[in-house]
Structures are given as C-alpha cells and as structure tokens.
C-alpha cells in the first residue's frame with residue numbers, strides 16, 4: 001500500500017519555503033536567494049519518503065502587493081491552499097511578529113482553514129525563546145501541529161518527514177518516483193538565470209526584470225543550446241546588467257551555464273539577450289510564461 005498526497009508551503013517572503021522544498025525533494029527545483037520575493041510562481045516538487053510520495057507546492061511569498069506582478073504572485077500563493085491535502089505555514093521564527101505573518105494568520109482564520117506550522121530558522125534564535133513563541137502562536141487556534149526546524153541545518157526536518165509519512169493519505173503515486181518536479185526545463189533554466197541575477201545585481205533591478213527561455217535545442221552529441229531573453233524596463237537597466245565591457249552579464253551567464261550543465265548533466269551553450277520592454281509587467285504573455293494569472 002502506497003501513500004500519495006500534496007502539501008503547499010506558504011508564508012511571508014524570505015521565510016525559507018524554497019530552501020525547504022529543495023531539501024525535501026533532494027534536488028534543486030526552486031531557486032533560493034537571500035532576497036525577498038525570489039519565487040514568483042508555484043513550483044511543484046516531488047519528494048519520496050519510503051512508500052510515501054509527497055507533491056510539494058512551493059509558493060511565492062505572501063505580502064501586501066501593490067503592482068500587478070506582486071498581486072499575481074500573492075494570488076498564486078493563496079490559490080495553492082485550495083488545491084492541496086495539507087497546508088503548511090512556514091515562518092521565519094525571528095520574524096513571527098512581522099505584519100506579513102499577522103495578515104497571513106488572520107486570512108487563514110477568516111477562511112476557517114487549519115494548517116501545520118513550520119517555525120523555520122531556529123538556528124537564528126536562542127533556544128529559551130522557542131517555547132514562548134510557539135505557545136503564543138498556538139493560541140491562534142489554526143494550527144494542527146507545530147514543527148521547529150532549520151531548513152539550512154536540517155534540524156527538526158526528520159520529525160516533519162515522519163509526520164508526513166503518517167498523515168499523507170493512502171493512494172497511488174501521481175508522479176514517477178524518479179521525478180523531482182513538474183517544472184518544464186525551459187522555466188527551470190530561466191529561473192536559474194534569474195537566480196544568478198538576483199545574487200549578482202543589487203537593489204531594485206532584479207525586481208523589474210524577467211527571464212524567459214525562447215528556444216531549447218538538444219544536439220545529437222548530448223549538448224544543449226539555450227536562447228534566453230531578459231526583459232528590462234529601461235535602457236539604463238540594460239547598461240547595469242551588461243556592466244563594464246559586458247563583464248556583468250558574462251559572469252551571470254557563466255554561473256547559470258555551470259549550474260545548468262550540472263542539473264542537466266550536459267554541456268550547455270547559453271545565449272542571453274537583453275531586451276528593453278518598458279511595459280512588460282502589463283504584458284499578458286509574460287504572465288502566461290510564468291504560469292501566473294494576468295487579471296489580478
């Protein structure tokens with residue numbers, strides 16, 4: 001008898017949702033950076049724990065959205081809770097009082113939902129504080145279980161996995177047990193390039209650009225040729241991205257290519273073009289490409 005079910009990991013930006021997703025899956029399916037709002041769309045990973053298959057939906061961080069892209073991201077995160085068997089609210093324990101977390105808790109209460117609380121980054125606070133924080137949060141009455149974890153040091157995650165094995169319903173596997181994700185390779189590779197931009201370009205620019213894979217070619221010798229485009233809003237954004245003598249984009253391309261070669265176990269030829277498209281955040285096609293709903 002096998003078990004199979006789905007969980008959504010929701011929470012404020014930067015809480016560690018994608019880090020935990022990758023840890024549970026055992027492979028990098030979702031990009032991670034130290035910056036908020038890294039994940040822009042739902043990313044489905046597949047984890048196997050003995051005879052239990054867990055379909056993990058990593059979601060964009062929930063915050064108070066202003067722009068259309070922000071609204072689409074937040075709405076994509078909230079919509080995940082109706083599609084899964086178990087909702088997990090992941091919280092950076094050091095930010096448990098942050099406004100975003102208050103709003104998330106209130107919204108869950110209003111919807112009469114229950115969820116599992118995953119208190120993450122316990123490596124960043126003193127042990128003595130853990131119990132008081134947990135007790136205070138428990139009083140909200142919306143949590144069925146609480147786990148204290150660190151997704152970077154792997155602390156406490158085994159207990160959560162054991163709990164999943166007990167609580168995921170009986171059922172046939174939905175995915176091949178060898179699968180790690182249902183994210184198309186074109187999207188994953190665009191995400192990897194976006195991650196390198198987030199890590200190498202500072203301040204606001206990473207938020208006002210998007211990356212798409214325009215073409216993907218598999219060669220007979222196993223090599224892969226990728227053409228990607230980065231849409232930016234302004235001409236000076238292109239200059240920042242290029243850097244002096246094109247050094248910046250060269251470095252980003254190199255880092256992305258190295259990681260893609262390792263993910264796809266092949267030689268990757270990556271060609272990146274930068275296009276200035278002032279209004280891309282109001283262009284429906286860009287949203288389709290990210291699996292986001294345009295009309296939010």
Ligand SMILES: Nc1nc2c(ncn2[C@@H]2O[C@H](COP(=O)(O)OP(=O)(O)OP(=O)(O)O)[C@@H](O)[C@H]2O)c(=O)[nH]1
Pocket residue numbers: 011012013014015016017018019020031032033034035036037038039040059060061062120121122123124149150151152153
């Ligand atoms: N110290 C510590 N850092 C962590 C832990 N888990 C994640 N991080 C770090 O937190 C940062 C954000 O991690 P992500 O996994 O990208 O967070 P996220 O919730 O997916 O963020 P968004 O996609 O922006 O909503 C990264 O720098 C991680 O390395 C943890 O348990 N302890």
Ligand SMILES: [Mg+2]
Pocket residue numbers: 017018019030031032038039059060061
């Ligand atoms: Mg994320």
